[in-house]
Amino acid sequence: MSDEGSNPTISALFSEDRKFPPPPEFAAQANCDESIYEEAKDRDAFWTKQAERVAWRKRWDQVLDWSDAPFAKWFTGATLNITESCLDQHVAERGDKVAYHWEGDGGETRTLTYQELHEEVCKAANALAALGVTKGDRVAIYMGMVPELPVAMLACARLGAVHGVVFGGFSSDSLRDRINDAEAKMLITCDGSYRAGSVVPLKEMADVSLAETPSIEKVLVVRRTGSDVNMVEGRDVWWHDVVSGQSSEHEAVEMDAEDMLFILYTSGTTAKPKGIVHTTGGYAVGTATTHYYVFDLKPDDVYWCTADIGWVTGHSYIVYGPLINGATSVMFEGVPQHPDKDRFWDIVEKYKVSILYTAPTAIRTFVKWGDEYPGKHDLSSLRLLGTVGEPINPEAWMWYHRVIGGERCPIVDTWWQTETGMILIAPLPGVTATKPSSATLPLPGVAADIFDDAGNSVPFGGGGYLTLTEPWPAMLRTLYKEPDRFKEVYWSRFSKPDENKWVYFAGDGAKRDEEGYLWLLGRVDDVMNISGHRISTLEVESALVDHPAVAEAAVVGRADDRTGQAIAAFCTLKGTAVGDENLIKEIRDHVADKIGKIARPASIVFTPELPKTRSGKIMRRLLKDISEKRQLGDVTTLANEGVVSELSDLASQAKAAEDD
Ligand code: WTA
Helix, strand or coil: CCCCCCCCCCCCCCCCCCCCCCHHHCCCCCCCCCHHHHHHCHHHHHHHHHHHHHEECCCCCCCCCCCCCCCCCECCCCCCCCCHHHHHHHHHHHCCCEEEEEEECCCCEEEEEEEHHHHHHHHHHHHHCCCCCCCCCEEECCCCCCCCCHHHHHHHHHHHHEEEECCCCCHHHHHHHHHHHCCEEEEEECCCECCCCCEHHHHHHHHHHCCCCCCEEEEEEECCCCCCCCCCCCCCEEHHHHCCCCCCCCCCCCEECCEEEEEEECCCCCCCCCCEEEEEEHHHHHHHHHHHHHHCCCCEEEEECCCCCCCCCHHHHHHHHHHHHCEEEEEEECCCCCCCCCHHHHHHHHHCCCEEEEEEEHHHHHHHHHHHHHHHCCCCCCCCCEEECCCCCCHHHHHHHHHCCCCCCCCCEECCCCCCCCEEEECCCCCEEECCCECEEEECCCEEEEEEECCCCCCCCCCCEEEEEECCCCCEEECCCCCCHCCCCCCCCCHHHHHHHEEEEEEEEEEEEECCCEEEEECCCCCCCCEEEEEEEEHHHHHCCCCCCCCEEEEEEEEEEEEEEEEEEEEECHHHHCHHHHHHHHHHHHHHHHHHHCCCCCEECCCHHHHHHCCCCCHHHHHHHCCCCCCCCCCCCCCCHHHHHHHHHHHHHHCCCCCC
């Protein structure tokens, strides 16, 4: 929550009245029709039916046990191994179907059929078992976008080990903290990964972390770049040495539906990331069901989600959802601008991609680059487009619709979170009319509402806080080792435990129009959204004050045309430190080292003082106004008024850094 203590209910700000009904040809072949909303009103019956997508070993006694709310149990008593849903259930009938078309950064390709993926996963599971991994162990994974990444995740799942993927763009410190929090027994990494032709030295970065991770017993290293790496005798082993010779058969370990599948860390409002815990059965049902309906998946589709598997979007919609549904996916290692700015469209043409799921920040970049890049390619294979990660502005939506979708493809703007595990708010293509910039309506089986400050539901036409008023199968179960924080962060704001009424507070502001359509307005807490990635202001502030020259720091996310938000930092310096260009560079690099490049401030302003309330709290909202060059809001609580005009001058002179 903001420092000033008050949280004015978010007002409904803009109006956008364009509306796109589903194209009739699309509607005629869609995977569902309107009746699904009605059908899903019986929540438990709906999820019972959808659970058929999953291969169970033993059926459940109860669909949902909510008696210990907010700790949910879905499909109680059921057992399964999720990799049997992803792999074994397809092998007999569709073994030759392509699971992944992998495209490397430099244009090399690999194809993995379901049969081959099954074999690779079994071999890797046998290798992990031989290295001592057993059910319940945590395994950290720090890799680039190579096929061995989903193989490693599935191998863990096959053994009942919990995977904790750490995005390859995170720093050594971030990796170390996550390994230590999870007390991971093994790390799986690569010698390096490729990014726009250059090598990211993952093993070298991991080595720094490994100096301070006592729980790690073994490090398994995939050779990708052939770079020289330091292998520690007895601890570090090559993937190709230990995996290749293994048997391609492996009996999957039987898991309870509520056994932990993975931990994924995400930024909250404190400096310590939250370990989001997902379990097996409900997550499988939720991701597969939403992947099927939201993307209108057909057996012949070529589906491409451009996310990195290091984020939840990759977990749910590159790995688990698509594999359970037996989909053919494209998996891409590289970046949109390499070797040229038409790389995405080249890939769409090459693989005849029919469903494309990407991020608004990418779309805004494409708009800036110009129509000529998509114009060079045949994009007629596309039939459905999706977005995720942040609100998409109407201009970018219209461009996506017109230039990429040729005005024939429905766009699904999908709202969800690491915590929700699955898409919760999105149109059903062929059913729901879309409005540019609105994620439209809660999916069947999902209940969302907008609350005001006092916890009352806001009537249609108003704005407030987005909440979820019913549990859903892929919901997070807790925060790893922090059940109290789990209750506090998500369930304390609007729940009424005395009345047994549990309301999940998402942390997003939203507006609901007269037709009940939801328009997401961004975070209402101290979490920023940079290119669709969540970064906490406090995490960046901690990294800033960790620099020897910085005394105090405040960080805000200011609006940015390309990245959605950009990090604007304000620092006071210690003693004799000189706030010049060199120091700015040094501090930015320091933050990149501490957290990762994505957290580097776009601008840093040095100031003799930060604006504070009389109780000494930094007024971030004021800094946001200053950064966005707005009229300043209420300054009556400000203790040191003089600082404001000075800061405005300094901020207007600050140059934003150009990042790659
Ligand atoms: C934001 C990513 C508007 C939102 C799957 C949410 C969105 C946070 C949308 C979760 C969308 C995600 N429209 N905002 N379609 N999708 N967000 O955990 O603020 O990385 O709370 O999960 O991204 O980010 P996370």
